[in-house]
Amino acid sequence: MGKQFTLVASDSFKLGAYRADPSGRAKGGIVVIQEIFGVNHHIRAVCDRLTGEGYAAVAPAVFDRQQANFECGYTPDEIANARKFVANPDWGAMLRDVQAAIDDLKRGGPVAIMGFCMGGTISFLSACKLNGLSAAVCYYGGQIAKNADQKPKVPTQMHFGEKDASIPMSDVEMIKQKRGGDCEIYVYPDAQHGFHCDERGSFNEAAAKLAWQRSMAFLAKNVK
Numbered sequence: 234m235g236k237q238f239t240l241v242a243s244d245s246f247k248l249g250a251y252r253a254d255p256s257g258r259a260k261g262g263i264v265v266i267q268e269i270f271g272v273n274h275h276i277r278a279v280c281d282r283l284t285g286e287g288y289a290a291v292a293p294a295v296f297d298r299q300q301a302n303f304e305c306g307y308t309p310d311e312i313a314n315a316r317k318f319v320a321n322p323d324w325g326a327m328l329r330d331v332q333a334a335i336d337d338l339k340r341g342g343p344v345a346i347m348g349f350c351m352g353g354t355i356s357f358l359s360a361c362k363l364n365g366l367s368a369a370v371c372y373y374g375g376q377i378a379k380n381a382d383q384k385p386k387v388p389t390q391m392h393f394g395e396k397d398a399s400i401p402m403s404d405v406e407m408i409k410q411k412r413g414g415d416c417e418i419y420v421y422p423d424a425q426h427g428f429h430c431d432e433r434g435s436f437n438e439a440a441a442k443l444a445w446q447r448s449m450a451f452l453a454k455n456v457k
Contacts, residue, residue, distance in 0.1 A: 234281045240293055240333040248297040248330050250337075252290065253280040259289040261367070261456040262338030263345050264331060264359075266352030268427070269315040271296055271304030275432050279347075286449055288456070289341055293334040295327040295355070307433045319351055327355055328362060335365045343367040345456045347448065349429060353377065353391070360385035368455035370448045372429055373397055378404035381411040390417040390451045392444045394424030394437070419447060 235253035242248065251272050263283050267276045272292045280290035296303045296318050303318070305311040331346070338344045345368040348356035353374025360369035361383040369389045371377060377391065378400075389412075393405050402420075409418050421428065421440035428437040429444060 249294040255284040260287040261343040265292040266348030268350035273304040397426040
């Protein structure tokens with residue numbers, strides 16, 4: 234459904250990206266930010282799914298500066314290998330790459346961002362630091378707590394799993410205390426990390442369905 238193409242960041246770095254467009258006129262654009270597993274089958278599927286909701290979607294390959302075209306699945310070995318990319322993340326470089334995706338989409342209308350895991354953190358940082366966004370949706374971003382003193386410039390929604398082994402509820406409570414006044418924050422009982430991804434063992438169908446419904450309603454309200 235989609236296509237691979239090249240984005241150019243402000244520092245002239247060229248990175249890969251996946252783009253999917255709806256059959257009719259797009260309501261707006263959504264930048265989709267990957268987990269640590271690259272712009273893999275699941276992230277491309279999220280982009281394709283967004284086209285069914287009427288949005289154009291672009292997923293920039295934010296690991297291209299470290300390893301071009303990286304993508305993997307969810308076996309224990311693949312997960313362990315993928316973690317090397319976030320051992321010492323260059324958030325600034327990844328945000329430059331995200332800005333390139335925003336700029337590509339904004340030619341067609343308003344733009345929001347949606348990210349998962351590491352991408353959830355990037356979505357939050359983008360809402361705070363980047364230009365051209367109308368809204369941000371953050372799924373289980375593990376580093377949001379460390380950055381919760383920053384205030385998003387656009388409406389922001391967050392989704393967390395109550396049983397997430399890598400994001401303790403104490404972190405979520407701190408985020409609620411600092412950002413609850415200006416962000417929508419949802420916690421899903423019995424949901425683990427990665428609950429939205431139907432290719433992972435932690436997939437939680439009920440939580441994923443409700444979170445998606447909330448995300449779509451949020452985007453419909455803010456991307457116009």
